[in-house]
Amino acid sequence: MVREGLVLGHRISSAGIKVDRAKTETTSNLHPPTSVRSISSFLGHAGFYLWFIKGFSKIARSITKLLQKDAPLVFSEQFIEAFDLLKDKIVNAPIMIAPDWSLPFELMHDASDYTVGAVLGQRKEKHFHPIYYAIRTLNNALENYTTIEKELLAVIHELEELRDHAYAHSYNYKLKTKELHDRKLIVLMETFVVIGKPQVPCYFIFGDSLFDSGNNNQLLTTLKSNYPPYGTDFPQGVTGRFTNGRTIADIIGQLLGFDEYIPTYATVTDQHINQGVNYASGGSGIREETGSHLGGRISLDRQLLNHHSIVSRLFHLQRNITFTREYLSKCIYLVNMGSNDYINNYLKPKLYTTSHMYTTHQYAKILIRQYSHQLKSLYDLGGRKIVVFGLGLIGCAPEEISTFGTDGKPCVQSINDAIRLFNRKLKPIVDRLNVYHPDAKFTFINLTGMALQQGMVLTNVPSCILRSDGQCAQTTLISPFRTMSMYYDGYHPTEISNIHIAKVSYKAISPMDASPYDISHLARL
Structure with missing residues (x-):
């Protein structure tokens, strides 16, 4: 008999609950950046978790300084250590919690030039605790999207990952951009985020x-x-x-x-x-x-x-x-x-x-x-x-x-x-x-x-x-x-x-x- 299984990115067994490593495999397998573009992409990815990593800015300093104007592109030992430490903090369990089915869920989204990300979590005693991460790297066409379009893409990506669960639970949505000026984007948001009228009349x-x-x-x-x-x-x-x-x-x-x-x-x-x-x-x-x-x-x-x-x-x-x-x-x-x-x-x-x-x-x-x-x-x-x-x-x-x-x-x-x-x-x-x-x-x-x-x-x-x-x-x-x-x-x-x-x-x-x-x-x- 199988003695453990997966629920919302967590492996549940008689030993307790722990984060499923498969859900953080993308981050775990990242190689150190070798260009300005790949540095920017990694920081866009890692920056999505800055709410959950204590001392994020201090840890990332050795990486961000390579993006300064006229800075020499030298991948020092401090750079590699900072990269590995951020990677480790993103995927390790203390960042994440197990879902509490009695509480509403909240989806938070953000976008960088090269990636979009979303995190599913819950608020306990006013503090947001993450449960599940979803990251998508943008192709050349998607990189041309505006910031709000990228954030909406993050919403869509997350809901596709959690489609059945989203229908069965209460969600709040948090977008970094405060206003939707384009009516088309409002329609887009309604299409993918709002469940809409019932599929049958009764x-x-x-x-x-x-x-x-x-x-x-x-x-x-x-x-x-x-x-x-x-x-x-x-x-x-x-x-x-x-x-x-x-x-x-x-x-x-x-x-x-x-x-x-x-x-x-x-x-x-x-x-x-x-x-x-x-x-x-x-x-x-x-x-x-x-x-x-x-x-x-x-x-x-x-x-x-x-x-x-x-x-x-x-x-x-x-x-x-x-x-x-x-x-x-x-x-x-x-x-x-x-x-x-x-x-x-x-x-x-x-x-x-x-x-x-x-x-x-x-x-x-x-x-x-x-x-x-x-x-x-x-x-x-x-x-x-x-x-x-x-x-x-x-x-x-x-x-x-x-x-x-x-x-x-x-x-x-x-x-x-x-x-x-x-x-x-x-x-x-x-x-x-x-x-x-x-x-x-x-x-x-x-x-x-x-x-x-x-x-x-x-x-x-x-x-x-x-x-x-x-x-x-x-x-x-x-x-x-x-x-x-x-x-x-x-x-x-x-x-x-x-x-x-x-x-x-x-x-x-x-x-x-x-x-x-x-x-x-x-x-x-």
Whole structure:
């Protein structure tokens, strides 16, 4: 098993966090300058980091004096020492910090005659701390750009390096030049820096606690997360999300360009339903009885009834049936359901009869049949761009491992085998729905494959103190290393895990991640 991985230019392992040397390889491999031009280029490069290098001017004095008028071009020992020292200070770890996912990110840019540079960082106690550097050497054509054009080029270069991350996080932009006089450059800035309007007109979310953002708050149920430490890293604090920060659905919404989180069905008003609704409910399932021992929850059938109500309200508000149908056909619909049909049904034989009545093959077949009808109902309600998530590896959840044991294996193999069986039956259903309904686009997200990718880097140690049911106990004590763990409580992923799943769902790394489309492709269809 791989025991370390990369996050934003940092190598994370059980030994801790350190800067990835590959990210500073360009600087490390620089040879000493041999001409006035190459000296100027290096100083333009190194000068970008003068904020972060103590005594920069003093160190660079032996180099800068060679640029003085009529100065002899002598590459002395002091020159070489100054060059090597600046190089060392640029690439060494004390300059950089690990990202704090609870804070906004800031991009700072600068330009010299021969290079443009950008640094991604965060402010802590009013001080800017760098996380990631990006440098680009200019060719002859780019050297003729004006200063502001070069700085905008630095913005574009950095955003291309961090494109997916930029969509998923809050950024501030700092340009050295204070005014943009040219209207064309303002348009350029808007094109590359501002995310712009959403890629789809609306976004509807169906699911369980992985997507729930507060629908369970007013229900009579034990499955709630409207207390700390849930929401520790979420901008609005405690909301009813079953994680420390944003959910997968939240992050996908941001990647789609929505600047506000999609409201819950419990709180949405007519003013906001045109942008979408989150119907997800913790503890809910494909089957109506699933999770009943927990108390109130909103099953998928009832979430679809709630959506029917919302669609009716949209028809009434927009007063044009043709327009509303066309409008709904352009929206993205996220569906994530089935985990609780195992966790809070089939795997609790003392409370439910399903494991006594069906083998794992029979149960998967029954679930898939009902799920297929429910997805068809969503189509009948106007959904045409429907994203169906497969199930994750429930057998690797800390609470399931604690309950069932693993016989020396990393996870509960029998549970994961049942989940893989469900997923193998689900994907052909998605393909069949595409065949039977050619005016619609259904797609399958391989959550199991993504979980395996994360398992190579993140631990499965919970980030909070657990209650007996696997949820976080109400306390402010949480792990400071939650960015290195896949799980926040006994079942639910951390925000860092959600970020990975959301980003790969939106922009697939391989054809195995999403089939036949990833969400970014689906939004453009």
